[in-house]
Amino acid sequence: MKLMTVLRIVFLYLLAVLVATLLGSLVQTQFNLAALQAMDVPVDLATRAQSSLHDLLTFTPIFVVMVAATLLLALPLAEALGRIFKPWRWLLYFLGGFVGIWAAFTLANTLLPMPTFIAATRETSGLLSMMAAVGLGSALFGRLTKPKARRGLRVLG
Amino acid sequence: MNRFTLVGAALALSAGPVAAADYQIETVAEGLSNPWSLAFLPDGGMLVTERAGHLRLIGANGTLRAEPVAGVPEAFVNSQAGLMDVALAPDFAESGELFLSYSCGTLEANHTCLAAATFNGSALENTHEIFRVQPAKRGSAHYGGRIAFLPDNTLLLTLGDGFDYREQAQNTGNHLGSIVRLNRDGSAPADNPFVAQQGTLPELYSIGHRNVQGIVVDGEGRVFSHEHGPRGGDELNLIRAGHNYGWPKITYGVDYNGSQISPYTELPGLEQPLTYWVPSIAPSGMALYQGDLFPEWQGNLLISALAGREVRRVALDGDTVSAQESLFTELGQRFRDVRSGPDGAVYLLTDSPAGKVLRVVPAN
Numbered sequence: 001m002k003l004m005t006v007l008r009i010v011f012l013y014l015l016a017v018l019v020a021t022l023l024g025s026l027v028q029t030q031f032n033l034a035a036l037q038a039m040d041v042p043v044d045l046a047t048r049a050q051s052s053l054h055d056l057l058t059f060t061p062i063f064v065v066m067v068a069a070t071l072l073l074a075l076p077l078a079e080a081l082g083r084i085f086k087p088w089r090w091l092l093y094f095l096g097g098f099v100g101i102w103a104a105f106t107l108a109n110t111l112l113p114m115p116t117f118i119a120a121t122r123e124t125s126g127l128l129s130m131m132a133a134v135g136l137g138s139a140l141f142g143r144l145t146k147p148k149a150r151r152g153l154r155v156l157g
Numbered sequence: 158m159n160r161f162t163l164v165g166a167a168l169a170l171s172a173g174p175v176a177a178a179d180y181q182i183e184t185v186a187e188g189l190s191n192p193w194s195l196a197f198l199p200d201g202g203m204l205v206t207e208r209a210g211h212l213r214l215i216g217a218n219g220t221l222r223a224e225p226v227a228g229v230p231e232a233f234v235n236s237q238a239g240l241m242d243v244a245l246a247p248d249f250a251e252s253g254e255l256f257l258s259y260s261c262g263t264l265e266a267n268h269t270c271l272a273a274a275t276f277n278g279s280a281l282e283n284t285h286e287i288f289r290v291q292p293a294k295r296g297s298a299h300y301g302g303r304i305a306f307l308p309d310n311t312l313l314l315t316l317g318d319g320f321d322y323r324e325q326a327q328n329t330g331n332h333l334g335s336i337v338r339l340n341r342d343g344s345a346p347a348d349n350p351f352v353a354q355q356g357t358l359p360e361l362y363s364i365g366h367r368n369v370q371g372i373v374v375d376g377e378g379r380v381f382s383h384e385h386g387p388r389g390g391d392e393l394n395l396i397r398a399g400h401n402y403g404w405p406k407i408t409y410g411v412d413y414n415g416s417q418i419s420p421y422t423e424l425p426g427l428e429q430p431l432t433y434w435v436p437s438i439a440p441s442g443m444a445l446y447q448g449d450l451f452p453e454w455q456g457n458l459l460i461s462a463l464a465g466r467e468v469r470r471v472a473l474d475g476d477t478v479s480a481q482e483s484l485f486t487e488l489g490q491r492f493r494d495v496r497s498g499p500d501g502a503v504y505l506l507t508d509s510p511a512g513k514v515l516r517v518v519p520a521n
Binding site for chain 2: 025028029032035036038039041043047050051054055058059061062063112113114115116117118119122
């Protein structure tokens with residue numbers, strides 16, 4: 001594999017991690033604010049922006065590690081399966097991040113003293129949204145690394 | 158009494174008129190499994206709870222009895238869950254009645270529970286549950302569990318929010334994240350502050366708490382409590398009946414993962430703490446020092462701390478914190494509880510699978 005190819009893959013991996021992390025951070029902030037609003041705490045647009053920015057600075061340093069580790073394992077697996085099930089490549093990449101970060105959440109909740117490490121994942125809607133955020137980052141990597149179409153053996157498609 | 162002696166001099170932490178004291182520390186008992194609370198018996202002995210579910214007796218001669226006290230209610234033991242506080246009734250000398258707080262149930266559905274029993278000098282009799290937090294919660298975190306008596310002979314039981322249920326601390330339809338006031342039979346006093354409100358639980362005394370593990374009532378009837386914040390934001394509060402202490406609508410801490418729990422540190426209608434700690438010291442127990450051995454500590458709050466590995470001495474000027482001092486940091490121990498003994502000494506419980514009861518007396 002050429003050096004430029006490797007560097008491109010590394011760059012796209014970092015891009016996917018960045019996108020998934022930023023999306024995930026923004027998602028969890030909105031769920032936390034929604035929980036406050038449900039208790040009649042006022043949250044105007046400026047407060048929402050301030051809280052989102054706060055978490056982008058303070059939540060992402062930990063979350064980026066979870067996402068990076070997840071995608072490091074999930075992306076090669078999605079690529080391998082995508083070569084077999086070619087029409088489902090985007091879905092497999094999405095599911096790689098989606099299911100991978102669920103495994104990371106579960107591992108964190110098992111190993112750490114607190115029952116739930118990320119409060120937004122306490123409810124199913126928050127958990128699925130966080131998983132989707134990482135799934136989108138993973139799918140972005142799959143989209144940007146998709147090989148050009150060429151003739152050849154295709155299995156299941 | 159198995160003794161070792163460590164002589165230390167307390168160091169002032171913050172500005173203010175604090176007086177350092179020379180002291181020495183003796184070991185009263187050791188080999189206790191995560192000791193959680195201590196009660197002084199009229200005969201000079203002590204009862205010590207172990208989180209693993211045992212109540213231990215230290216005789217008046219300072220000897221730890223090998224066998225746990227029989228008759229203790231079965232506790233759900235896991236992580237923070239287990240046997241917690243032991244508190245003697247104000248008329249214990251006549252009635253022999255005591256109270257135990259503990260977690261009960263299973264990992265999937267558990268509660269903070271309170272039992273009453275009669276201590277006959279060697280075992281508990283007539284042990285029976287008198288109160289159970291509603292509803293059941295999942296997980297083994299944030300039970301509160303401290304007990305204090307008010308001058309009118311009712312008792313306060315501190316509770317936690319169950320960690321994953323933090324918003325329920327604002328819900329007066331359950332007990333999570335509150336302090337409850339009970340009669341000695343576990344019923345709700347008719348003059349409790351929320352009794353008249355439709356849809357609220359009658360036992361509630363104050364709400365908006367995260368995990369309250371220290372409470373004392375002073376000679377004027379003022380109730381002080383402290384609670385664990387998340388990452389930062391531990392609080393010392395002056396508790397007033399019917400008031401809301403804000404969690405999680407307002408907090409000076411952030412979540413353990415760094416995210417914001419609330420953008421607000423104050424909002425109308427929510428009480429401010431007397432003081433708060435960032436970073437957290439993890440306050441775990443509290444005593445009002447009323448002994449004669451350390452006159453410079455008279456009337457101060459002593460707050461044991463887990464993460465802080467210290468006992469924080471807090472001096473008050475009225476309802477204002479006037480000075481603070483870190484004590485016993487040289488031991489490097491996580492402290493689970495601190496008590497002001499009838500002999501004027503300060504008693505400490507270290508949080509460890511091989512925990513100790515320590516006694517602090519003046520160096521000379």
